Amino acid sequence: MPTLTFFNLGNADACLMDLADGRKMLVDYAATRTDEDGDKRCDLPNLLRDDLDDADRNYFDVVAFTHLDKDHIQGATEFFWLQYAQKYQSDDRVKINEMWVPAALITEEGLEYDEAKILQKEAQHRLINGKGIRVFSRPERLKDWLNSQGIKLEDRANLITNAGRLVPGFSKTDPVGVEFFIHSPHAKRLDDNSLEDRNGDCLVFQVRFHVGGYDTDVLMTGDAKHETWTDVVDITRYHKNDDRLRWDVYKLPHHCSYTAIGPDKSTPESPDKTLPTDQVKWLCETQGEKRCIIVSPSKPIPDKGAAEDKDIQPPHREAANYYKDDVVGPKEGQFLVTMSEPSELKPKPIVIEIGPNGAIKKLVGAGGFGVITGSTSPRAGR
């Protein structure tokens, strides 16, 4: 059964996807835990290594970096085996068979964070070598950069997937039963019918699992802001691909920041709840299924008036109120915060199993209950 594991890392992202055929995929990596007492964040590198050891392997099939912000890549250059330089190639490092990145991760200039620079070099190295990477973008956007490396675009076109397309190599109908539909980075159609590339866009995609006749859709949103959603929703609906924004599980962008919902955290008319843009309203309120699950990869949602409530950093209480009251509430769904599950006192990674009935949060401590829930076998011969 495929599973999603969202790790409790504070305001940071990492999601492990176990596919039905045993393939393992990681979306973002942020080893945020410190050795300080009372740090309730999980030890991501050790949890992942344990998991890989259990599967008797030292690699991920895919590692996607949605963008180069620290809270999505922290510690990655200490954890992964990087192809471009020997100093990142010790035995204890974990290999990446295929790296997924948005085009900006290749082309972005002026990076300040060291780890971002290293990962960029790795991505560039892979693209130059023509293997072990998939870049998400309009191919034209990478043309200049490839030319500067003396490479023709045509020679790398097979490694580039445009928005509005499915990632090759996966199929909903094959035994794996999973497909990835790319929403961003995308190009926006301007009034003069030319296309404007959104260089800053992070990787946003929908994962569709097909298990036992039911399609479970998961939206992996990077740190998409409401402006991104405006474009993505408009473009998707323009192409009549509405079902590609349907979701059973919604990984919140930017740690439950109001910026993913609308321009203002609150307004005088709505002092405790962020008001969504039309597109976000449609995405969240219309496209989510009954009993949907929202995962907020963030610190606990602050109480009103608490010190954290005044922090400009997410999670924003007003944003959470929107998701709770207007999205999961009417749908009898669940709003799960990585640092609050199952309790703020003892948070643990959230495991969501994808089965024939959809996505179901696995209960901590309730694993291995086949014996209990199955009927005892009756004795024959009565």
Next chain:
Amino acid sequence: MIDPQKWLTDSFPEEIGAGDLQSACAQNIVRLAGSDEYGAIKLLEARRSGDDLEVIILEVEVSLGQRPTENDVRAKEKVAVICRGYLLPTVRTMRADFPDVPHLNITDLPTPRSLCLYDEPEAEVMQSWTALSFVERIRWWLQKTAYGELHGEAQPLDPILYRGTTLTLIVDEKILEAEQPDAITLKGIDPEKGGLGVLHLSAKRDGDTAVGINVSALVVVTQPQEHGRLRYAPANLAELKSFDAEFDLGIFRTIEEVLIRWSSEKPDHLHKGLVLLLVIPIEREKGKGIESVSMRAFWTPNTAGEVGEALGILDLYEDRDRGEKRWSILLQRGDVANLELFDVYMGDVRREFSSAMAAEASGVNRRETKVTQIGVGSLGAQISLALAQQGYGRWTFVDNDRLFPHNLARHPLPYFFVGKHKAPSLAIYLNNLVHDTEFSKAIACNALAPGASQTELSDALQNAEFVLDTSASIPVARHLSIDVGVKAPIMSVFFNPTGTDVVILWEGADKTVRLDDCEMMYYTSLVSSSNLSGHLSSPGFPNVHGAACREPSAQMPQTRVIRLAGMAADSLLRLEDRKGPSICIWRDQEDGLVRNLETTPPPFKSTKVRDWEVRYSQSVIDQLQKERIDAGKIETGGVLIGAWDRQRKIVYVTGFTGPPPDSKRDAFGFIRGIRGLRAAMEKVSTATLDNLGYVGEWHSHPERHAANLSGDDRAFLREMKERTLLEDAPALMLVAGEDGVRCAVMHPGKDKEESELLG
């Protein structure tokens, strides 16, 4: 609909703190609710009743995905867990509109819906009960119910009405076939217990004189109903009527129709008690086809006429002409009485055991093969009993033996039948077991000398689809296959003399190999297979030729008989459809059953040489030719192995030996030597308990020479004739030549041979 909150405060008036709970089960559940390690339940409140029942109200998280649910179960459900001490707690839903679904407990009082969580007895559940396992069980029940999966696909459907307690009727399926059965005698009242025990209701058993009460029965077959939860049994006519109305079953419509008809056609029925047999076909889902049939009986102490009167359709009047009271139809419908005053007892209805039920219980297909079985000694009767209990066959048993006390060590018939013929006794026994029409019958006669039963036996054999020979008698087997010329394929099953092995000889559904030929190949395999050594060894008392080799020694444990009989019965089922023939031997060893042989005998050919029939397999002829060719320019030869059936003048040639080393061989002749021959032939007769032995001589003529007999050959035949005289058999010689194998026979008292060219 009951208000759960009101039920809660009425039944459990005292609100208590979680710390005040006395029940160990309740305490454990509360502890679990407080655990940081487990977030699936939340404790809402705790209460206590006047009689020390405790209840805890929980909000339970149900693991639901996004797939639309079949039943309205929510992601969070409020339930009441009722506890007392360390007894298994019961669970009620606290939502008034919780759906009416399968696997709710029946409740006699108006209470919130009660979850039926376990199908094991409480003692077994409590053996391994923990708060966690219990809560997980509740969550599992709710989740499966949400998706309509709680009732497993393979699980049989529940009846609509919960089992009654006052009586159990056993009903012949045939009663349901009749449009409306006549008055029926309910039998088997248990006089010791003074009440209604297990009764027997059958349309066919009017002659029985068992204690009983005379009742009139009517059958109502309703429209199919969708599988749902169980309901409590109606206790009086009024409740039965509401049940009828709830499901629109048409029970009372039928009652009225039948009572009115009885008043004119069968007025006596109205003076008897009334039994209503309710037959409700049940579908898993509406319109998806009937999967089971729920049958319930309702019995009222009132007479059928009194019920009619209560319903306002009948009236009792004095028929002065006949001097009796009669029930008549009211032209204008009268008042309906208070139906609550008319008690109704619901009874469980069990079906009679039938071949269909036997097959279902065995998990096999029912087969109605018409079997005529010759010989129902311990082995034969064990085989037919086992097969009958699996719903197999329509049996005719033939046997002239009677059951004696010593038979009881291995025969399935009980002491009751001692002194009676085995065949009809077994038929009675099986007909009492399997209640099909004409499941088995019997002819008590000797299959070889049927006497007055000749026609009956002949019909039974010719109409059979399968003849099972368990007579343990070679003459019977030969008689069936050769003299009677049975059209159906024959299977012989018998034990070896020491009773360690069971042998199955099968002609094949297409009868390609006759039973006597199978028998010969069986003997042949005993000579060639080292695995089968000792198969026909003597059990330690003098043995004679013939039937004795198929009868076990006097000492053989029943445990072994049923093992081997079981294997034989299985082989029968397996081989029945097999077109080709088979020889199969199972041996019972200390470390288990071993199949020592399963071989396909070759078809035999037959050539008539005057009044003798020579039967042989083509492979013997082919091998003789091969010997001839291998010998090249010189002649070769040896002796023929086989058997005589002097009665029918048949000689079976099953094999041959090569030339003994002291034989004299050249291009012009062959003089068979003797060295080693006696030992070789002794081996054959020992392995086959004298069933195979010397039957003649063979030799070859060299290349480019025909198989015509020479003067020397004739002289040898004449000499042989003098020796075979002692065997009551003619001299037999096979000569292999360029043109084929010639078979020559010289009869005692004659000087000239007869010969035919074989294939």
